[in-house]
Amino acid sequence: xxxxxxxxxxxxxxxxxxxxxxxxxxxxxxxxxxxxxxxxxxxxxxxxxxxxxxxxxxxxxxxxxxxxxxxxxxxxxxxxxxxxxxxxxxxxxxxxxxxxxxxxxxxxxxxxxxxxxxxxxxxxxxxxxxxxxxxxxxxxxxxxxxxxxxxxxxxxxxxxxxxxxxxxxxxxxxxxxxxxxxx
Numbered sequence: 001x002x003x004x005x006x007x008x009x010x011x012x013x014x015x016x017x018x019x020x021x022x023x024x025x026x027x028x029x030x031x032x033x034x035x036x037x038x039x040x041x042x043x044x045x046x047x048x049x050x051x052x053x054x055x056x057x058x059x060x061x062x063x064x065x066x067x068x069x070x071x072x073x074x075x076x077x078x079x080x081x082x083x084x085x086x087x088x089x090x091x092x093x094x095x096x097x098x099x100x101x102x103x104x105x106x107x108x109x110x111x112x113x114x115x116x117x118x119x120x121x122x123x124x125x126x127x128x129x130x131x132x133x134x135x136x137x138x139x140x141x142x143x144x145x146x147x148x149x150x151x152x153x154x155x156x157x158x159x160x161x162x163x164x165x166x167x168x169x170x171x172x173x174x175x176x177x178x179x180x181x182x183x
């Protein structure tokens with residue numbers, strides 16, 4: 001893709017290729033986003049402003065790589081701050097447990113067993129806090145949608161690129177992230 005910068009951050013709300021995201025988030029996810037916003041506003045933006053000013057003072061800006069790099073990074077940081085402020089205002093923090101804890105709902109830890117007997121433990125979270133390493137999947141993901149509202153021992157089928165995958169729900173848990181780390 002010649003001429004297209006694939007590493008540039010884009011506001012997902014303005015990207016026509018993406019569907020509308022669910023506006024739910026866990027308290028941990030909200031705190032993490034708020035912390036990132038605070039860091040960008042208090043540390044990153046002032047740092048980049050200072051560096052851009054120093055580079056601009058060196059003379060001809062058209063030939064100054066430091067100025068060009070820092071100005072581009074500053075503009076990206078300002079756009080990211082604006083996005084985070086807007087997104088945080090739109091989010092709904094889900095900070096209470098569901099009444100029916102024997103069914104899968106938002107923020108649940110779910111243990112699944114596939115046809116081969118292998119277990120998969122995932123957590124259903126908001127789209128802004130997904131993390132493959134932690135196995136936190138978006139509530140908008142096909143697997144999460146198939147799980148929502150299902151009880152323990154339910155048999156579910158999820159259409160995947162490699163074909164349909166069958167799972168049985170073997171555990172549903174609503175522990176917090178701190179409780180989960182101890183396991």
